[in-house]
Amino acid sequence: MARRSLGGWIVDGVLALTAFAAVAPVVWTFVNSLKTRVDIATSVPRLVFTPTLENYLYVLTRESAMGGLVNSLVITGVSVLLGALLGLPAAYALARRPSKWADDIQFFVLSIRFLPPVAVAIPLMVIWLGLDLYDSRTSLVITYMLLTLSSTIWLATPAFRRVPKEVEEAAVMDGYGPFAVFFKVALPVAARSLVGAVAFSFVLVWNEFLIALMLTTSDAKTLPIVASELTQLGRDVPWGILNASVILLSLPPLLMIGVLNGLLNTSMKRS
Numbered sequence: 001m002a003r004r005s006l007g008g009w010i011v012d013g014v015l016a017l018t019a020f021a022a023v024a025p026v027v028w029t030f031v032n033s034l035k036t037r038v039d040i041a042t043s044v045p046r047l048v049f050t051p052t053l054e055n056y057l058y059v060l061t062r063e064s065a066m067g068g069l070v071n072s073l074v075i076t077g078v079s080v081l082l083g084a085l086l087g088l089p090a091a092y093a094l095a096r097r098p099s100k101w102a103d104d105i106q107f108f109v110l111s112i113r114f115l116p117p118v119a120v121a122i123p124l125m126v127i128w129l130g131l132d133l134y135d136s137r138t139s140l141v142i143t144y145m146l147l148t149l150s151s152t153i154w155l156a157t158p159a160f161r162r163v164p165k166e167v168e169e170a171a172v173m174d175g176y177g178p179f180a181v182f183f184k185v186a187l188p189v190a191a192r193s194l195v196g197a198v199a200f201s202f203v204l205v206w207n208e209f210l211i212a213l214m215l216t217t218s219d220a221k222t223l224p225i226v227a228s229e230l231t232q233l234g235r236d237v238p239w240g241i242l243n244a245s246v247i248l249l250s251l252p253p254l255l256m257i258g259v260l261n262g263l264l265n266t267s268m269k270r271s
Contacts, residue, residue, distance in 0.1 A: 026250070033243035040239045055244035059230070065245075068226030073252070075140045075222060076205045082141070083148025084198050090149075091156035092182055096168075106157065112150040120146075121214040128215065135217045143211060148201040155200060159193035160186055195260045203253045223249055 032040055034051040059065050094106060120143075128139040163186050171185045187194065212222045227245040230238060 029243045029246050033240060033247050035240055037238065037240055055238075055240040056248070058241055059244050059248060062226075064221070064226050064229070065223070068221050068223040071137065071140075071220055072206060072223040075137055075144060075220070076202060078141045079144035079205055080148050080198060080202045082145045083152050083201055086145075087149045087152030088156055088187070088194065089182070091153045092160045092186055094153070094157050095160035095163075096186075106154070109150045109153045112146065113154070117208075117210040118214075121211045124211075125214055134215065135219050137220050139215055140212065140220055140222070143215065144205045144208065147208070148205055151201045151204060152197050155197035156190075156194055159190040159197070162193070163189045199253075199257045199260060202256055206253050207249075 033055050034053070035046070035049055036052055036054070039046050039049045124139070124143055125134065128134040128136075133139040167189065168181050168185055171181050176184065207224060208222075209224045209228070212220075212225050213228075216222070216225065227242075227249055230241050230245055
């Protein structure tokens, strides 16, 4: 019992340290976002200070920041939606209709994630310039859809494979067709894992920087690009504004994950 108790304390301590290491930077960033430049620039960090919302007001009142927020919401939302609409049926087909090409298709889809962003952005820049779609939401939606599609297929295929075949066979015996089996059986059973795949795709695209930097100049700038432009050269760096930008940039993915998790829990309770 003593050994088990000691082992439990060690595991709890490791988990606590891991959680602290993950949460501490976020908490420190939030605290600094409420400080003035004078409070941040001190040699000894100030733990007692007068909070201010000036940094958030500065970011939210900038036209470029609001434009970047709208662009990010539209581009990320549409690309994730299209990736899910195309990727989930493709993943189900790979999981339930195996063929000699299934492994090759999965490897090809996964290999898209292995490519460095520059290797993808430079050819696409040439293509979008030729089609007169450079610096447009359409070009970024299509580009990001390739990322969300590959991530969705990669993560959703194992989720569909874990769905018991007996459940689908029972649905077929009850008269369900292939589409009904997919929508009414496979999707609800694998819903929790699929929500994780969609959320991962959203976070991946929302935080993407290099491709957006190379494929936009002004009209289709996303929020990460606008946030990076708030920095200034030299020593006069607006740390409070940068910290506020980071917090605002982190809120939409967290809200989306919370909403998806809430909807999933509600649907599971009803069923």
